Amino acid sequence: MKIVSSARLKDESKAQLLADFPDIDFSFRYGMKEVGEEVQDCEVLLTYGEDLTDEHIKEAKQLKWIMVLAAGLEKMPHEAICERNIIVTNVRGIHAVPMGEYTLNMMLQMAKKTKTFIKNEEAVNWERSVPVFELNGLTVGILGAGAIGQEVARLCQAFGMRTLGMNSSGNDAPFIEKMYTEDTVDALLRQSDFVVNVLPLTTKTASFMDEEKFASMKKGAYFINIGRGKTVDEHALIQALDAGQVAGAGLDVFKEEPLDANHPFWKHENVTITPHISGLSSKYQRRAMEIFKKNLIGYLNGRNETLINRIDLTKGY
Known part of the structure; x- marks a missing residue:
């Protein structure tokens, strides 16, 4: 069996794979361009998914499984993969710890007005009348209550917050006190002091947070986006910020990246x-390799139904 990695792996990751699976022919490359003709006879491909094309799938006659070392799948050639019935798995969930910590950091800097105090420090300004507030007793609404959303909820509960969530099924999830669906999400938005977007990008979630959704939010609430930039109508968000409907936004993802230097987000005083x-985490690749190795053992033993994070490409997640 030949396994090709187009993802740049650390030397320790390569050594561990070679030691744990000595009978497998591994080829470690960097990018599909470097993989070249090797794609033709590989059975398993490790990739970040961003440079995989229809042509690669067509050439990969032996390809049976794609392991995506990322959570996002929007740049994958979905139709070509589905036509071949190729298995796709990803590392969904390994981002939960760093993204949960990021979200709480963003919420705390909004509540404690960290940016304002940093500016005051730089200006040598001793100003104690800046209005700060507590997270305790507030409500957070989490759009996308998967592994990352659940970790956000867990941390929020540690701060004494009430946790609401939205997912496609409406089924209960750990650390979420009440679950909503897309059809009932307005009720979540009306109650939430913080709205955290963790949605993946699919045909259903594109521009999910639009003018209507921002208008449904509790006036003066805060919005944080750690999901996908294209799930948010950026113009509608700017309008909501300017009108005071949204008090502030913490944004890690954008419709176009890198964010254009002239984008109004850069100079908006209520945007971080x-x-x-x-x-990002120093533990990212180690966690990804743990999932891959568990899946590889299952694959080698013909237990494809047990593979972790198997993707339904018709849904996009």
Whole structure:
């Protein structure tokens, strides 16, 4: 069996794979361009998914399983993969810890007016009348109550917050006190002091947070986006911020990245911008490899139904 990785792996990750699976022919490359003709005879492909094309799938006659070392799948050639009935798995969930911490950090800096105090410090301004508030007793509404959303909820509960969630099924989830669906999400928005968007990008979630949704939010609530930039109508968000409907926004993802230097988000006093880093962690690849190795054992033993994070490409997640 040949396994090709187009994802750049650390030396320790490569060594561990070679030691744990000595009978497998591994090829470690960086990018599909470097993989080249090797795609033709690989059975398993490790990739970040961003440079995989229809042509690659067509050439990969032996390909049976794609392991995506990321959570987002929007750049994958879905139709070509579905036509071949190729198995796709990803590392959904390994971002939960860093993205949960990022979200709480963003909420705390909004509540404690950290940006204002940093500016005051730089201006040597001793100003104690800045209005701060507690998270305790407030309500957070989490759009996308999967592994990341549940970790956000767990941390919020530690701060004494009430947790609401939205998912596609409406089924209960750990740490979510009340679950909503897309059809009932307005009730979540009306109650939430913080709305945290963790939605993946699918045909159903594109521009999900639009003018109507922002208008449904509790006036003066805060919005945080750690999901996908294209799930938010950015113009509608700016209008909501300017009108005071949304008190502030913490944004890690955007419709177009990098964010254009002339984008109004940059100069908006009530917006905090980070460059798509909420999921970064020094433990990222180690966690990804743990999922891959467990899945590889299942695959080698013909237990494809047990593979972790198997993706339904018709849904996009």
